Amino acid sequence: MAQLKLYVGNKNYSSWSLRPWLAMKAAGIDFEDEVIPFDFAGGNPAIKAVSEVGRVPLLVHGDFRLWESLAIIDYVAELFPDKRVWPDDMRDRALARAYSLEMATGFRALRNACPMNLRRPRKALPVGDDVRADVARIERIWSDALGRSGGPFLFGEFSAADAMYAPVVNRFDAYMLTEKPQSRAYMQSVADHPAFQEWAAGAAVETWIVAEDEA
Ligand SMILES: N[C@@H](CCC(=O)N[C@@H](CS)C(=O)NCC(=O)O)C(=O)O
Numbered sequence: 001m002a003q004l005k006l007y008v009g010n011k012n013y014s015s016w017s018l019r020p021w022l023a024m025k026a027a028g029i030d031f032e033d034e035v036i037p038f039d040f041a042g043g044n045p046a047i048k049a050v051s052e053v054g055r056v057p058l059l060v061h062g063d064f065r066l067w068e069s070l071a072i073i074d075y076v077a078e079l080f081p082d083k084r085v086w087p088d089d090m091r092d093r094a095l096a097r098a099y100s101l102e103m104a105t106g107f108r109a110l111r112n113a114c115p116m117n118l119r120r121p122r123k124a125l126p127v128g129d130d131v132r133a134d135v136a137r138i139e140r141i142w143s144d145a146l147g148r149s150g151g152p153f154l155f156g157e158f159s160a161a162d163a164m165y166a167p168v169v170n171r172f173d174a175y176m177l178t179e180k181p182q183s184r185a186y187m188q189s190v191a192d193h194p195a196f197q198e199w200a201a202g203a204a205v206e207t208w209i210v211a212e213d214e215a
Pocket residue numbers: 009013014015016017038039040042043044047054055056057067068069070
């Protein structure tokens with residue numbers, strides 16, 4: 001089988017890149033990655049050279065190219081069914097997809113006000129009611145899923161749903177958006193996961209500063 005290659009953005013800031021990277025790494029899928037930094041006026045030509053939509057993440061598998069983080073996760077899940085990227089149980093899997101779609105299409109207030117920034121020192125950020133509403137919905141999702149599964153991850157073992165929410169784990173921590181014990185315990189489980197640690201180590205040594213993502 002052709003080698004998989006995932007082009008990603010800055011590990012410190014690229015929340016969409018983190019999601020499929022983490023889902024693949026945590027599942028034990030073998031792939032190569034390459035960072036192409038963003039933050040160029042008009043977009044980085046190097047991203048445009050690999051991606052017809054001019055965005056990362058982008059997966060290359062032989063002569064096949066795929067964009068959109070959730071589509072990439074679904075593709076590798078079908079390519080490697082034994083890696084159990086999504087939960088085994090049909091209803092768990094359906095819920096994991098519903099939560100992931102909520103993440104992929106929503107929570108814009110939180111995403112805009114509190115960019116993922118893995119190097120940001122922990123410091124509270126005053127946020128509006130729209131961000132608080134996003135935080136409340138996410139904590140409801142986490143509480144429902146953890147209540148069903150018993151944890152430590154949303155569906156027991158780490159799955160793509162956890163990967164989809166991993167950037168939020170950083171946001172909740174860095175901007176001090178929750179002190180709820182159940183949320184903090186879940187956030188710690190994600191932060192301690194070896195795959196997340198590997199990505200964070202990559203972010204820690206990057207030197208690019210993206211001013212608009214430094215809230
Ligand atoms: N919906 C897309 C979003 C991808 C996206 O917005 N990626 C950003 C980086 S996180 C990007 O490539 N930006 C290009 C640029 O700023 O030049 C996905 O889920 O993959």
